[in-house]
Amino acid sequence: MSKTTTEPSIPAARDRAEVGPTMQGSDILVAALEREGVDTIFAYPGGASMELHQALTRSKKIRTILPRHEQGGAFAADGYARASGRAGVCMATSGPGATNLVTGLADAYLDSIPVVAITGQVPQHMIGKGAFQETDIFGLTLPIVKHSYLVTDVNDIARIVKEAFHIAQTGRPGPVVVDIPKNVQQQRTQPVFPKEVHLRGYDPEKKADDVALNEIIGLIEKSERPVLYVGGGIITGNASGELLRFAEATQIPVTTTIMGCGAFPENHPLSLRWLGMHGTAYANWAVSGEFKREGDIITPLAPGADLLLAFGVRFDDRVTGKVEKFCETGTIVHIDIDASEINKNKPANLPIVSDVKYALRRLNELIRKRSIQKKFTAWHKQIAEWKARAPLGYRVTEEVVKSQHMKDHLTGRESEVILPQMVIEMLYELTNGEAILTTGVGQHQMWAGQYYKFKFPRQFLTSAGLGAMGYGYPAALGAKVACPDKQVVDIDGDGSFLMNIQELATAHIEKIAAKAIVLNNQHLGMVMQWEDKFYKGNRGHTYLGDPENRKQIYPDYIAIARGFNVPCERVMYKKDLRAALQRMLDSDQPYLLDVIVPYTEHVLPFIPAGKSVAEMIWKP
Numbered sequence: 001m002s003k004t005t006t007e008p009s010i011p012a013a014r015d016r017a018e019v020g021p022t023m024q025g026s027d028i029l030v031a032a033l034e035r036e037g038v039d040t041i042f043a044y045p046g047g048a049s050m051e052l053h054q055a056l057t058r059s060k061k062i063r064t065i066l067p068r069h070e071q072g073g074a075f076a077a078d079g080y081a082r083a084s085g086r087a088g089v090c091m092a093t094s095g096p097g098a099t100n101l102v103t104g105l106a107d108a109y110l111d112s113i114p115v116v117a118i119t120g121q122v123p124q125h126m127i128g129k130g131a132f133q134e135t136d137i138f139g140l141t142l143p144i145v146k147h148s149y150l151v152t153d154v155n156d157i158a159r160i161v162k163e164a165f166h167i168a169q170t171g172r173p174g175p176v177v178v179d180i181p182k183n184v185q186q187q188r189t190q191p192v193f194p195k196e197v198h199l200r201g202y203d204p205e206k207k208a209d210d211v212a213l214n215e216i217i218g219l220i221e222k223s224e225r226p227v228l229y230v231g232g233g234i235i236t237g238n239a240s241g242e243l244l245r246f247a248e249a250t251q252i253p254v255t256t257t258i259m260g261c262g263a264f265p266e267n268h269p270l271s272l273r274w275l276g277m278h279g280t281a282y283a284n285w286a287v288s289g290e291f292k293r294e295g296d297i298i299t300p301l302a303p304g305a306d307l308l309l310a311f312g313v314r315f316d317d318r319v320t321g322k323v324e325k326f327c328e329t330g331t332i333v334h335i336d337i338d339a340s341e342i343n344k345n346k347p348a349n350l351p352i353v354s355d356v357k358y359a360l361r362r363l364n365e366l367i368r369k370r371s372i373q374k375k376f377t378a379w380h381k382q383i384a385e386w387k388a389r390a391p392l393g394y395r396v397t398e399e400v401v402k403s404q405h406m407k408d409h410l411t412g413r414e415s416e417v418i419l420p421q422m423v424i425e426m427l428y429e430l431t432n433g434e435a436i437l438t439t440g441v442g443q444h445q446m447w448a449g450q451y452y453k454f455k456f457p458r459q460f461l462t463s464a465g466l467g468a469m470g471y472g473y474p475a476a477l478g479a480k481v482a483c484p485d486k487q488v489v490d491i492d493g494d495g496s497f498l499m500n501i502q503e504l505a506t507a508h509i510e511k512i513a514a515k516a517i518v519l520n521n522q523h524l525g526m527v528m529q530w531e532d533k534f535y536k537g538n539r540g541h542t543y544l545g546d547p548e549n550r551k552q553i554y555p556d557y558i559a560i561a562r563g564f565n566v567p568c569e570r571v572m573y574k575k576d577l578r579a580a581l582q583r584m585l586d587s588d589q590p591y592l593l594d595v596i597v598p599y600t601e602h603v604l605p606f607i608p609a610g611k612s613v614a615e616m617i618w619k620p
């Protein structure tokens with residue numbers, strides 16, 4: 001019998017949802033997480049979340065990892081998500097447990113990372129009474145989440161979990177909070193696990209239309225100096241394959257944001273590496289032009305891009321500097337899945353709201369039919385000249401030689417000084433550019449980005465938008481759990497590492513072999529760099545060592561690591577560096593390498609905040 005009806009068939013109830021046996025709310029939560037494919041949760045218990053932990057002990061599918069601080073748990077979930085592309089999950093109890101998650105949520109929000117945070121809440125009848133460990137985490141996190149739920153009915157748990165993962169992972173990803181009062185965790189019901197999600201007003205599937213995409217092709221044909229400026233959107237959108245094909249077919253040079261590191265292979269001839277405050281001089285010139293500056297007089301030397309293809313980026317101020325001067329002479333095409341990014345920081349001439357993978361795939365189809373005629377020969381020549389003139393570089397300067405660091409630690413062995421950049425370069429060589437790197441925030445973070453060339457997406461995990469010190473090691477734990485077969489190395493600063501040093505315990509107990517290199521300059525280096533530049537070097541609480549005993553490295557990481565049962569080595573001389581790095585890489589355990597470096601280095605290039613490329617300092 002043939003079916004003639006044109007009405008869409010309504011799936012049978014059993015296809016739309018699955019009804020489970022009567023269970024307690026906490027068990028429903030765990031069952032719902034299992035249905036989302038969650039294999040790991042970073043969870044720290046307390047009175048309001050014990051029920052959830054009890055349920056987790058009954059799960060055969062979910063590995064519960066106890067971080068030693070909830071912030072570590074949130075960053076680990078974020079690192080897991082960045083490395084795997086799947087939502088990372090963390091959990092905390094009410095009050096202080098929940099507030100300890102806040103920095104991690106803000107980080108995930110600013111960098112568009114899918115994280116689901118589950119918090120225990122005081123029982124419903126206690127809410128609003130100032131109960132012990134009561135904090136309105138829903139209200140507190142409103143501006144830094146993509147969405148949040150306060151669960152008020154045990155019958156909602158299964159649906160809310162489904163929605164939370166859907167919202168966190170689709171469209172522009174982001175963090176979602178699910179706050180569950182203790183009495184709801186304890187109530188019993190027969191759960192209904194939905195198989196699909198439909199949310200009114202939420203349509204994450206945005207697709208560019210062909211008219212707009214053809215207009216891009218027309219703009220490319222008219223352009224003499226096009227540049228692709230691409231960001232984290234390419235990575236979250238899994239569009240790097242399409243980007244590579246598009247760049248090669250059009251021969252348009254590519255610069256990425258820090259969030260976009262690895263979206264395009266940095267060892268590719270078309271790569272300009274990353275741009276912005278500490279980006280390469282040639283990427284910044286290619287976008288905004290080269291200038292000569294004498295006092296207040298600025299003369300243009302060579303024009304920058306006349307067409308900027310901004311795909312999956314948000315014109316962050318660390319990228320644009322003085323935003324009016326950013327690509328001042330270029331036509332700007334901006335593709336983003338989030339309409340609220342369009343015209344937010346920099347007006348676009350051609351704004352397109354679309355999934356960037358779809359847009360690039362369609363562009364590739366269109367140019368296959370109508371191939372780009374332009375060769376951009378003069379432009380490539382100009383870029384080659386810029387690259388040759390201003391490569392990233394460093395040297396042992398007079399300042400290093402005369403520094404207190406040399407007097408305190410290297411007298412008579414000056415040639416043995418280890419510069420921080422050197423460490424990253426050597427790590428790149430020893431890992432064949434294949435490691436996943438995480439970082440803290442500061443100078444070391446910028447050097448990690450500069451001296452390691454990222455070849456694939458999800459390789460450089462760094463707190464870019466929030467710039468949260470303490471991110472590096474817990475994020476490395478999350479990444480290593482997600483990718484156990486990869487070498488995962490946290491490049492950290494002595495200040496940043498100290499902020500979540502307790503996670504060495506998690507690494508040891510859970511046998512997570514994430515490595516950490518502390519580029520130990522005994523200072524809050526990046527703040528110190530600004531002090532040197534803008535405050536005549538006056539130190540405003542940026543020294544981390546022991547002022548009473550400057551010759552001693554403080555704190556003693558070797559002794560600390562011993563307390564955690566984590567192997568640790570200190571390296572002070574260049575001759576010892578390679579072998580020490582190799583020992584760290586060869587270890588099948590977590591490992592800490594404390595590399596002592598001078599504090600005198602500045603990260604270059606440097607465009608001071610709010611300034612234009614004309615004010616870039618780039619010569620080492």
Ligand SMILES: Cc1ncc(C[n+]2csc(CCOP(=O)(O)OP(=O)(O)O)c2C)c(N)n1
Pocket residue numbers: 440441442443444445467468469470492493494495496497519521523524525526527
């Ligand atoms: C949680 C937090 N507090 C303060 C800052 C401001 N800050 C930015 S970089 C920096 C110095 C970081 O020092 P360290 O981790 O040793 O790295 P270095 O710059 O020395 O490589 C500080 C204090 C921050 N980014 N995050």
Ligand SMILES: [Mg+2]
Pocket residue numbers: 442493494495519520521522523524525
């Ligand atoms: Mg430091």
